[in-house]
Amino acid sequence: MEAISTTTLSLILLGLIILSGFFSSSETGMMSLNRYRLKHLSKNKHRGAIQTQKLLERPDRLIGLILIGNNFVNIAATVIATYICERIWGPAMGAIIATFGLTFIILVFSEVTPKTLAALHPEKIAFPASYILKPLSVLLIPFVKGLNAITNGLLRLFGVRVDDGLEDHLSSEELKTVVAEAGAMIPKRHKNMLVSILDLEKVTVEDIMIPRSEITGINLDTHIDEIINQMKNAVHTRLPVYQDEIDNIKGFLHARQMIKLLAYDEENLNKEAIIDAMTPVYFIPEGTPLNTQLLNFQRKKHRIGLVVDEYGDILGLATIEDILEEIVGEFTSDFAESSKDIQKEENGSIIIDGSATIRDINKTLQWKLPTDGPKTLNGLIIEYIEAIPKAGTGMRLSGYPMEILQVKANMVKSVRVWPGLYMEAKETD
Template sequence: MDAISTSALLIFLLVLILFSAYFSGSETAMMTLNRYRLRHLASNGHKGAIRALKLLERPDRLIGLILIGNNLVNILAASIATIIGMRLWGDLGVAIASGVLTLVVLVFGEVTPKTIAALNPERIAFPSSYLLIALSKIFAYVVTSVNFITTGILRLVGIKSISSSDALSKEELRTVVHEAGALIPQRHQEMLLSILDLEKVTVEDIMVPRSDIYAINVNDDFKFINRQVIQSPHTRVLVYRDTIDDAVGFIHLRDALRLQSKEQFSKSSLLRAVKELYFIPEGTPLNVQLANFQHNKERIGLVVDEYGDIQGLVTLEDILEEIVGDFTTSMLATPSEDINVQQDGSYLVNASITIRDLNKEMKWDFPTDGPKTLNGLILEYLEDIPSENTSLRLAGYPLEVIEVADNMVKTVRIIPQHYQSPH
């Protein structure tokens, strides 16, 4: 070192600080790259992204390589700074050189390059990947040895795997959708979130309860059956004998009308035209049932409990409406038709409405983890069939039972302006 001039050592020290900045910035840039955008760019043939993705396949080796380079550079820079300090200020120069070098490395070799890299990871990572790949080949044995030692130490402390996973959980994906902002239109965000919620919702939550199923009793008077076919609000109608539990099958309205036009419509021809029944176990999540409909090439099914009793009816359209919202092609009653606003600000609600539809329509917060309908929720809370004019408070909402019939609550008045949080 005595043969090398102080000015040459200063230039060498400056180069080492630049290398320190390179390693520090490269580490931050590589680690802060958006992995999903990186894969997208790589799939489109972006060479910088392909190189970066290759390096990130083994992040432990990449970090080991960068840290080896960074430590070698910083240690060598400290040694040269000490020599320069001793030449200029003697023994006192050691302390001066250490203090100055610490400040210089901290500002120019760590904080500044890492901040720039964090703000512009792709602009730093893609070009630096050239040198990192070259260094990974040069120091392959050193990096492998260091990783072998660190892996052994990690296993001693109970860490068996150092591989990283970029898979997003459902809640993380939900956050990504929420934070997409203007990148994804609000309507599309709602649809994506609805898809994520499908597995939380079962067929019981959206089914038409058995008491509301529009169906034809084949044992009724034939004129009445004929009128039901003509006035049917649905394209597929359930056919049964005397009781829903003795269901025969579904008749497509198109087939029934064709028989009528040919004057061949009779009870026997009606029974011959029915399609085989498709049953759905209660508790089936909507995402599973959607796949089952597709696999079995079905569009409608009857929900049955563990005893085989029919509980309700679910269609493919019902599931799709959970994703894209209500269609307007059906004559079925919508939640808004079950909710009538009164002049005093209260609401008269058909108690057969499902809790999910009520909450969705009115932005209310009735519990959905128990009974599926408002009637069921009231009966569970009171543990009895209430009389008319009974008042109660459910989930913080004041309710008044207006009409009771057939052992069911038919109509309820809800007064949301007097809502009190149950918490």
Template sequence: MNDDFPVGLLFGLLFLLIALSGFFSSSETGMMSINRYRLSHQANSGQRNAKRVMRLLARPDRLIGVILIGNNFVNNLAASIATIIAIHFFGDVSGPAISTAILTIVVLIFAEVTPKTFAAVKPERIAYPASMILEPLLKLLYPLVWVVNVISNGLLRLLGVKNIDGNGDNLTRDELRTVVHEAGTLIPHRHQAMLLSILDLENVTVNDIMVPRHEVVGIDLDDSLEDILTQIRTSQHTRLPVFKGDINSIIGMLHLRNAARFLSRGEVTKAAIVQEAREPYFIPESTPLHTQLLNFQKQKRRIGIVVDEYGDVEGLVTLEDILEEIVGEFTTDVAGQEQDMLPQSDGSHVIDGTANIRDINKSLGWHLPTDGPKTLNGVILEHLESFPDGPACLQIGNIRMEILEMRDNLITSVSCWPGTRRVLAESDAGD
């Protein structure tokens, strides 16, 4: 061996090259493993390191190009030096083979597995300081990086890859839902539920949450004036629909704040009530909740009349109903829901047949089907495909049910409890 290159110097240079190889390997993993959304937030907050990493990741082909050029250069140079050292100690015949075996193990442990694993676990601790070296190195080696990228990008286009920038990290709704779920303690459970509810607004229509027609409380102008005034004075609602004879003949919506104007007069007439009523606001029953929320805001409304495709009134929906889908039930409605779903000592619940399926699922954590009828009565009748002659048992999904009471072709009371054994309806069992 030439005395100009002593063995000690070669060993030192070899260790330096292995360290540089570990740097490039960890830089590649750290850059590619870093959380892009946290990085974007930090860059928007003005952190220089984050902005520098964002600039490098904007063109991943250039970033990978400069990293691999550096990594291959130091690895090849390390292999040459290791061969020279091995030949010095083991001769020309066995030296190259021994250097290859030893260097492979050393590089694998100290320049690949260890640094890459650390970078995958702590990407920010690697990416931020590495960017201070990689950015000027990219400028220095840009001509070579450009040539490599032109060739590699051409090959990628032949394989069908058109877009090579780093801006393809947009999340779908389902992916965002997963992010919220996996946030754990970083986001309080209550806030997670609200975020997930906002994501679900597009999948829910006003028909799913409206107050059904038969439960709507309003002012019928065919009633006596005395009954109307009593209803206004004792109403628990701040807004009442005004109609004549039938709710399909709706005239307007009366805000009880405006009712004070004619109640303060000595003589009250039905014409005065109509005059204070605001023009009704109609909503198609298939309108998604996120759209209706914006419509309420644009129209400066808080309540709307839900109509079907024929223009018949199906019910009404309020701004509060939509907000409850996001933040949960308000305390003013809890008592009403508890009356619809009465828990029993044996773990079952006696549920009103008119109870909304979505409300049942949310309150009890069940998974009754919501893509068909909206009430428990409708779901049972759809399952049975006929009106039962009397009390009957059935099972829908993993929920077992016993019909307790029927009135006027309407199931009014059902006992429900989770179970796994299918119970046939008595009407079927008797065949």
């Protein structure tokens, strides 16, 4: 180096510091990339993304390549800096100045600054860097493979296999986090729908079904005139047809068939014609997750089914519309229409029907009543009190002050809740 001027050595040192910053920023940029966005860009034929994805297929080799380059330039920079400082300030003082000065310069200009920049803008750093790292990986492949053989061997001694971490897998909870952190890139309504789809496996048909006591159907034991009147005033598209009681179900009668029957010959309409127009009954076992039932509806071309328990007794009625509402929300924005069981009063209280499901209450009012037990408010109150309460009974259930307004046939029919008092109590805790 005696023949090389100090100016030339300084320029070489500057180039090595820049190279050190390049390798440091490349490492951080590559590791900070959003892998799913990278896959998306690769599918759209983005050249930088394609190059980067190929490098990241073997992260052990990529890291080995970057560290070989980074350590080489840092050691070379140390040697040249020490030589320059010793030439100017002498051996003793030059070594000290070179050590502290180069440490500061590398930390600021080759480590912290470029790595921070790469962490903030990984794509702007990683994609251009891939055009340099790719040919460099081919050139240094013997050194990289040799280094990986040693490091991977050491990792295996500790029970770590490099191949196990090469695939990206997301659980449903992790996918929810990805959706939640998407920010303005995904509209809030779309986020809610995506999260609802992921939550379908946690919800069963009992959570969304119409309870047995609220099923409206045609009883073949009633007079034909009453049946005709019921068909004329039907508010549902499909009505179950049964004999004597709902457990003795015969089939479903669609609104189109009702119109045909009434339009064809209402005066001579008989029960046999109604039975002939029915469609078969589709039964749903209790405990079926909604994601499974949605697929079952699709495969079997059904839109409605009766939920039955292990003894074959009918528990309720579920439709494909009920499942879709779990994903997209209620099909009406009017509060009174969307939840007829929940009525807001002018004084700030809320009157809730005892048959209202806990899930509907939580969704409509944004409450957090427990959903891992009884499905209805009546069931939740009875479980909490461990007895059939009387009208006028007051309690605080999950923080919500409640007053039972009406009890009939051993069931809580209506409850008044004062949500404002819950908020005050929560704030004072």
